Amino acid sequence: MDKNISFKLKVWRQAGPKEKGNFETYEMQDIPGDTSFLEMLDILNEQLVDKGEEPIVFDHDCREGICGMCSLYVNGHPHGPATGATTCQLYMRRFNDGDTITVEPWRSAAFPVIKDLMVDRNAFDKIQQAGGYISFNCGGAQDANAIPISKVDADEAMDAAACIGCGACVAACKNGSAMLFVSAKVSQFAVLPQGKIEAVKRVKAMVRKMDELGFGNCTNTGACAAECPKNISLNNIARLNREFICAKFKD
């Protein structure tokens, strides 16, 4: 059975995008180990509301690690100390009695804070809109088995497509680079025959948009892949670079 723990929580509070933020400290008592990190915040919010105070705002939705909504920087790590998991799948049994736990929003120029722990990740949508698709209209598709795709390629595409778009890679990167995110989408399509037709146009458009939106450069530190809750591989960045250089040669 999991033990209950008590700890100190330091949470970033910020009333709005232009307001000055600061850390507030809350004492948490007797939290069961099988409580998820977000459920622990629910408990705190319930206590704040009972005292007539405004609850802490944070993004969350599916709470099973797939929607990519949750975006907390816990003790200096995006999604906290657990690897291969989102904040919603981080359980309090990972912490110890008497700990001080620091919670911040994603910190990146491209992801401005909206309120407290909630940030604006619209830039990610914009990169996808620039070219993260295969151009065809519904209704024109041929039989799904008309083009065989090797299992190796399909699996590789799936590995890349598993990205949940949470932004942990950007938050983890000292340069605020979105390369892992962009490369995951580029890779998924680059290894599939359906995606090859527009591969040149896609990689250029997505990289251009990424640069335009103020994301930093990639210096191959690998922090993105180390913190990625879905273990998206650095190989995708290598493939993106290759695709990009080939595309440039074709100019």
Next chain:
Amino acid sequence: MEDLKKEQKTAAQPVIDSKIPEGPIAEKWTNYKAHQKLVNPANKRRLDIIVVGTGLAGASAASSLAEMGFNVLNFCIQDSPRRAHSIAAQGGINAAKNYQNDGDSVYRLFYDTVKGGDYRARESNVYRLAEVSNSIIDQCVAQGVPFAREYGGLLDNRSFGGAQVSRTFYARGQTGQQLLLGAYSSLNRQIQLGKVKSYNRYEMQDVVMIDGRARGIIAKNLITGELERFAAHAVVIATGGYGNVYFLSTNAMSCNCTAAMACYRKGAYFANPAYVQIHPTCIPVHGDKQSKLTLMSESLRNDGRIWVPKKLEDAKKIQAGTLQGRDIPEADRDYYLERRYPAFGNLVPRDVASRAAKERCDAGFGVNNTGLAVFLDFSDAIERLGKETVGQRYGNLFDMYEEITDVNPYENPMMIYPAIHYTMGGIWVDYELQTSLKGLFAIGECNFSDHGANRLGASALMQGLADGYFVLPYTIQNYLSDQITVPRFKTDAPEFDATEKAVQAHIDKLMNIKGKRSVDSIHKEFGRLMWDYVGMGRTKEGLETALAKMKEIRKEFETNLFIPGSKEGMNVELDKAIRLGDFITMGELVAYDALNRQESCGGHFREEYQTEEGEAKRDDENYFYVACWDYPGSEDKAPKLIKEALHYEAIKVQTRNYKA
């Protein structure tokens, strides 16, 4: 209830026209398409369509309508369309491709879906669903969805509950994610082309009716807190189901029924609310601080075997923590699904599997400290296939299970218990997916049409995408064809004024209660009541008690609610409070419908109506209809029942049998 019956007898019944096309079942959709009215490309440009929601149904509809040339306004409650809750669907999507050469066909998928729905779905809609299912797979592959493949390069399939063929396409345990990202990519293309205007972090509050037609919505900007007005020639809602009425469910936190209830209050019928799906394989409830329940994909039942101890004393020891599941010898295990349903075994439909688990646990054989859990055991599969193969198939699910429960499922059997998962009931729609309000359409989980009283696994993704890619884009043209001369509406029309004012007044009312209780505390109380009395086993007394208690909870909500902060700017407590008010109305609807339906079918189980073996007992003579509920004008009155009689031509209605 007596008053309700009297009222139903005396009031003149409005005629329900489901607009089912003429002809034999296999030709209906073809006939419809051949004779429906179309809108020419030049006119499509002049027409605007609002699509609320960006899940599989919403995103596929928004992108397809835009590809055709309509202007689309698309609304999303999350920060990005990619996060709609369709993303969490794990197992797969059905289609009648028959790639496995195992005897599948459009007819068989149609038949299995109708049978799985316990003969309470509309036959013609289900046939169409099965018919377009193959196109969905083609569409998704063309989008670059990385479905699982065989070594030869062709698509792989797995089997799912309620079927004897392998027709489920999947992308690891993340099929919903991959299909949604496919639809999202098509949507992004249309956003880039300027044909879709995307509104993120907006929540629909009400629908605006002008001269008896839906012409716009009032939506709350969740960042600024402001109400905004949007006009269009037609409104499509794709806002999902109402599972969160129960507080604890597998739905995402923001899933709610506010948009659906707004339509209902404006006069859209709500159909079959009592049909709620309880999913058999979820991680059991562990404490009172829990915010949601986590689903373990039904695909696990392909290789996992479900059991509880045969001996009550073994069960007691497990509950006390002095004995472990793996230590119980084979002879002392009761594989109750295999015992009761030899033909389908662990792959019986969800409602049957859920009730069987409840039956064993109620009899005292539950296997965790609360006594509300059964084992899902992979030791046989590991022995047969090896740990590596099992890991390849289910690895991510096993990891997720271990992270949540701290138990390694390779070594110890998983523990599972049923939980609220999906709602088959929803806004009533005709064959064209139009609600009883002109110009208002409902697609995906938020309509009622295809799953009857129980949905089969891997059919939700199929239905959402069928509606959005292949059905609505046709049928909505039939409605819009005579709207081409209607100029764009201005949002300063008096109808917009009045609707926005009403929404604002409701918000002010909630903010001014200034009571003592938080939204969640009331929601939890309400959800508990729903689970206890309107959950897996329902009785007349229980439902009457529930309806009485719901009135008390509503009173508590209206007089003792506390919302901190102000209505200006972002206020998540206010947003939750608005949703809770609608959950209470929705919960009452579920209870009224469950009370009215004096039979057991699919997800609706009335304990008074069961066979000697404990199976659901339908009453086709008296309840072979869709129950449509009409809003009586106030929450204080009971809703009015209108019946859409079901007519089956292709399938003989019979008792469901998964034994032989």
